[in-house]
Amino acid sequence: MRRIRQSFDVLVPALVGVLVAFMVVATSAFTAAIAAPAALVALASGAALWWRRRNPVLVMAIALVGGLVVQLVAPLTVFPLAALVAIGSLAAARSPLFSLPALVLLLGVISLNFRTTTAEDTQFVMAVAVVVCAVGEAVRNRRVALAQAAQRAVGEEQARIARELHDVIAHGVSVIVVQAAAADDVFDQRPDRAREALRSIDATGRATLEELRKLLGAVRPEERPGLDRLADLVEPLRAAGLHVDVRRDPVPLPAGVDLSAYRIVQEALTNTLRHAHASRADVVVRNDSGVLELEVRDDGRGGVAGFGRGITGMRERAALLGGTVDAGPLPEGGFRVRARLPLAVTA
Known part of the structure; x- marks a missing residue:
C-alpha cells in the first residue's frame, strides 16, 4: 500500500507535466519560441504537484499561474490539468475558505478557452473542476468526522477512567486517613492499638493498589x-x-x-x-x-x-x-x- 501511494505521488506530477508539455509542443500552430516557454511552464506546474499534500495552497497558486500562462501563450493546447489535480488536493486538506476562492479562480482560467474551443468543451471542464473540488471536500469532511469521533472516544475513555479512579481510590484513601489519625491519637498510650491501625492502613493500601491494577488490567478484556x-x-x-x-x-x-x-x-x-x-x-x-x-x-x-x-x-x-x-x-x-x-x- 505504501509503495502504491508513493508511486502514485510520483506518477501524477510526471504524467500531468509531460502530457501538457507534449500537447504544447505538438500543436503546430505555434513556433518554437512560443511552444518552448509554454512547455517549460507546463512541466513546472506538473512538478509542483509533488508537494500538493504538504503545501496544497502554494501548489494551487503555482498551478493556477502556470495554467494561466499556458492558456495565454498557447491557447489551442490543453486545459489546466495541473490545476484540476491541485484543486482536489486543496479541498481535501483545507477548509472551503481556501478551496472555494481557488475554484473560482480556476474556473476563470478555464473560461479563457471560450476563445479557442467550443463552449461545450469548456463547460465540461468547468464541471469537472467543480466535481473534483466537491470530492476533495467530501474527503476532508470524512477525515474531520473520523477525527471528531476518535476525539469523543478519547474523552469518554478519560471520563470513564476518572470515574473508576474515584470509585476505587476514594474509599481506600478515606479509610487510610481515618486510621492514620487514630494511630496518631493512641500512639503514646496504646501502641498496640496504633499498631493495629497501621496494619489496617497497610491492608487498605494493598487492597486499593490491587483495585487499581484491576482497573488498568483485565476488567472485561473483550472491551479493552x-x-x-x-x-x-x-x-x-x-x-x-x-x-x-x-x-x-x-x-x-x-x-x-x-x-x-x-x-x-x-x-x-x-x-x-x-x-x-x-x-x-x-x-x-x-x-x-x-x-x-x-x-x-x-x-x-x-x-x-x-x-x-x-x-x-x-x-x-x-x-x-x-x-x-x-x-x-x-x-x-x-x-x-x-x-x-x-x-x-x-x-
Whole structure:
C-alpha cells in the first residue's frame, strides 16, 4: 500500500507535466519560441504537484499561474490539468475558505478557452473542476468526522477512567486517613492499638493498589483494546487519507500497559489527523530493556495549536504506570510523540 501511494505521488506530477508539455509542443500552430516557454511552464506546474499534500495552497497558486500562462501563450493546447489535480488536493486538506476562492479562480482560467474551443468543451471542464473540488471536500469532511469521533472516544475513555479512579481510590484513601489519625491519637498510650491501625492502613493500601491494577488490567478484556488492534485503529485513518506505517516488536504486555499504550497511540494519531495536516505517520513499538517504547511521528506542521490537551492526557496515562511521554516538533519538520512505559509495575 505504501509503495502504491508513493508511486502514485510520483506518477501524477510526471504524467500531468509531460502530457501538457507534449500537447504544447505538438500543436503546430505555434513556433518554437512560443511552444518552448509554454512547455517549460507546463512541466513546472506538473512538478509542483509533488508537494500538493504538504503545501496544497502554494501548489494551487503555482498551478493556477502556470495554467494561466499556458492558456495565454498557447491557447489551442490543453486545459489546466495541473490545476484540476491541485484543486482536489486543496479541498481535501483545507477548509472551503481556501478551496472555494481557488475554484473560482480556476474556473476563470478555464473560461479563457471560450476563445479557442467550443463552449461545450469548456463547460465540461468547468464541471469537472467543480466535481473534483466537491470530492476533495467530501474527503476532508470524512477525515474531520473520523477525527471528531476518535476525539469523543478519547474523552469518554478519560471520563470513564476518572470515574473508576474515584470509585476505587476514594474509599481506600478515606479509610487510610481515618486510621492514620487514630494511630496518631493512641500512639503514646496504646501502641498496640496504633499498631493495629497501621496494619489496617497497610491492608487498605494493598487492597486499593490491587483495585487499581484491576482497573488498568483485565476488567472485561473483550472491551479493552490493546496493541494487537492497531490494524483496526489505523484502517479508518488510512481511509481518511493519512498513510500510517506500523512497525511493532512482538512484546508480551501486561493488560494495563497494553491498554495505555493503545490509547497513547490512538491519541497521537488523532492529533496528527486533526491538527497536523500530515500526509503520513509512522508508529514504532519496541521493547527497550524491559521498557515499552512507543514512537508516533508525522510529516505535518509541528507545534500547531490543539495538541496540548491530548498530550496532557497521554502523560497522565503514562504516569499511572510510572512511565513518561515526550512530545514536540522535529527539526526537519513534523511532530513526534514518544512514550516509555515500564513493563513491570512496582508496588
